Amino acid sequence: MFPRRLVRRLAREASYEGLARPRPNRALEDDAMNQTENPPRNRAPGALAGGVSSPVRAGMAVGGEPFVQACGRGAYAYDASGCRYVDYVMAYGPLLFGHAHPALTGGLDAIAARGTVFGSTHDDELRLAERIASHLPSMQRLRFVSTGTEAMMSAFRVARAFTGRSLILRFAGNYHGHFDAALLGAGASAQTRDRSRSGIPEGVAADTALARFNDLDDVDAALAGRERQIAAIAVEPIAANMGLVLPDAGFIEGLFERARRLGALVIFDEVITWLRLGLGGAQGPAAFEPDLTALGKVMGGGFPMAAFGGRSDVMAALAPQGASFTGGTFSGNPFGIALSHRVLDLIEADRELYDRLDQTARRLASGVRAILAARDLPFAVSQLASMVDFKFRSGPAARNYDEASAADARRFAAYYHAMRSRGVLLAPSQNELMFLSTEHGDREIDFTLEAIASSLGELRQQGVA
Ligand SMILES: Cc1ncc(COP(=O)(O)O)c(C=O)c1O
Numbered sequence: 461m462f463p464r465r466l467v468r469r470l471a472r473e474a475s476y477e478g479l480a481r482p483r484p485n486r487a488l489e490d491d492a493m494n495q496t497e498n499p500p501r502n503r504a505p506g507a508l509a510g511g512v513s514s515p516v517r518a519g520m521a522v523g524g525e526p527f528v529q530a531c532g533r534g535a536y537a538y539d540a541s542g543c544r545y546v547d548y549v550m551a552y553g554p555l556l557f558g559h560a561h562p563a564l565t566g567g568l569d570a571i572a573a574r575g576t577v578f579g580s581t582h583d584d585e586l587r588l589a590e591r592i593a594s595h596l597p598s599m600q601r602l603r604f605v606s607t608g609t610e611a612m613m614s615a616f617r618v619a620r621a622f623t624g625r626s627l628i629l630r631f632a633g634n635y636h637g638h639f640d641a642a643l644l645g646a647g648a649s650a651q652t653r654d655r656s657r658s659g660i661p662e663g664v665a666a667d668t669a670l671a672r673f674n675d676l677d678d679v680d681a682a683l684a685g686r687e688r689q690i691a692a693i694a695v696e697p698i699a700a701n702m703g704l705v706l707p708d709a710g711f712i713e714g715l716f717e718r719a720r721r722l723g724a725l726v727i728f729d730e731v732i733t734w735l736r737l738g739l740g741g742a743q744g745p746a747a748f749e750p751d752l753t754a755l756g757k758v759m760g761g762g763f764p765m766a767a768f769g770g771r772s773d774v775m776a777a778l779a780p781q782g783a784s785f786t787g788g789t790f791s792g793n794p795f796g797i798a799l800s801h802r803v804l805d806l807i808e809a810d811r812e813l814y815d816r817l818d819q820t821a822r823r824l825a826s827g828v829r830a831i832l833a834a835r836d837l838p839f840a841v842s843q844l845a846s847m848v849d850f851k852f853r854s855g856p857a858a859r860n861y862d863e864a865s866a867a868d869a870r871r872f873a874a875y876y877h878a879m880r881s882r883g884v885l886l887a888p889s890q891n892e893l894m895f896l897s898t899e900h901g902d903r904e905i906d907f908t909l910e911a912i913a914s915s916l917g918e919l920r921q922q923g924v925a
Pocket of ligand 1: 756
């Protein structure tokens with residue numbers, strides 16, 4: 461037994477109050493949003509490989525140092541010296557309710573006190589599966605995992621086990637996580653161009669067909685001669701890892717038609733879209749019925765939670781019923797499951813939530829359009845729900861990865877730094893977009909629009925835009 465006093469002290473130190481409240485300093489107390497500057501890093505990366513736990517954070521694409529974050533609160537990220545930034549990274553999507561929302565971070569000690577990981581099945585887990593299935597009827601059976609990568613990796617395996625085929629068709633610029641089969645031609649910040657040194661076995665390429673998003677002819681070309689080998693077509697139905705790319709009318713339908721005709725499955729990667737677009741994700745409004753779906757990000761309320769599932773006959777290919785195995789020490793842990801219930805509680809209780817998010821995002825998007833128009837800059841601005849995207853690329857919004865990749869990376873890098881120096885934090889890569897949260901309001905949008913106008917002015921002065 462630990463001494464009572466030690467237990468009490470540890471509980472006090474680890475409490476929500478102690479951890480989540482940033483240390484008081486002038487930048488936090490001052491209500492006016494001040495100009496900010498991330499201080500130079502005072503520590504070398506040392507034992508942390510590349511100084512980051514996920515490569516995009518290194519900021520290589522914008523040629524700078526990583527942003528070193530001390531904490532986050534609401535719509536704001538704070539750096540080590542307490543300067544704050546309107547945060548559009550939002551942890552790359554999960555933070556629909558902003559940082560440290562009290563309904564998601566309060567009272568966690570009570571949850572933890574019942575045990576944070578069991579290694580057994582439990583009631584809340586069964587209840588969460590049913591709750592998810594009630595919103596996503598295509599997920600007749602599902603299983604919990606901890607990350608989107610695991611969810612998609614497992615979906616690929618089940619699809620292969622069920623069909624007895626190996627080939628998966630994917631789309632360039634989609635990102636499904638960092639497992640081998642997902643990385644060829646992936647979007648986000650996956651760098652796998654030099655395949656011979658990427659650690660991805662050659663054999664994986666033989667089992668992967670890559671096609672252009674929004675291009676059904678290219679799908680047919682990628683499958684030509686291999687039509688009877690295809691296990692599944694995997695797609696982000698709304699592509700959010702090459703900027704924001706919406707599917708053309710008929711594109712997703714065309715994928716279903718081909719999959720049905722060829723005896724293959726359709727896998728929807730809704731790791732970003734579920735709960736960002738609404739309780740029905742991308743499949744709800746169009747009544748799409750993918751055979752398998754992967755979920756993640758928002759569903760954990762800021763904690764690692766993900767799931768995959770689909771048709772009950774397909775999921776029966778999984779052990780213990782079937783021969784295909786997935787597992788996980790932390791899968792379905794009671795802590796993450798409790799957080800997911802809280803996320804659904806918040807969403808189900810607020811019928812106007814998505815309308816409000818949409819209105820805020822529209823305001824940002826139309827403000828950016830007005831700024832660009834006033835400067836004669838012919839760049840498209842895309843917006844869907846609480847996602848906004850604009851890049852330095854002339855012409856209509858990109859429809860695929862080739863077009864998205866044509867955006868001017870040098871201008872984006874200059875813009876990223878100009879925005880950061882004005883107190884707005886963007887993801888340091890052109891393949892990412894701006895994620896808003898319920899904590900982004902008029903004040904943050906106005907501040908952001910001013911920063912954009914002034915950053916573009918600075919870029920023009922420098923001859924960059
Ligand atoms: C659409 C999509 N699928 C899968 C993943 C992988 O999720 P995770 O990073 O939780 O492994 C991501 C991550 O960005 C994603 O955007």
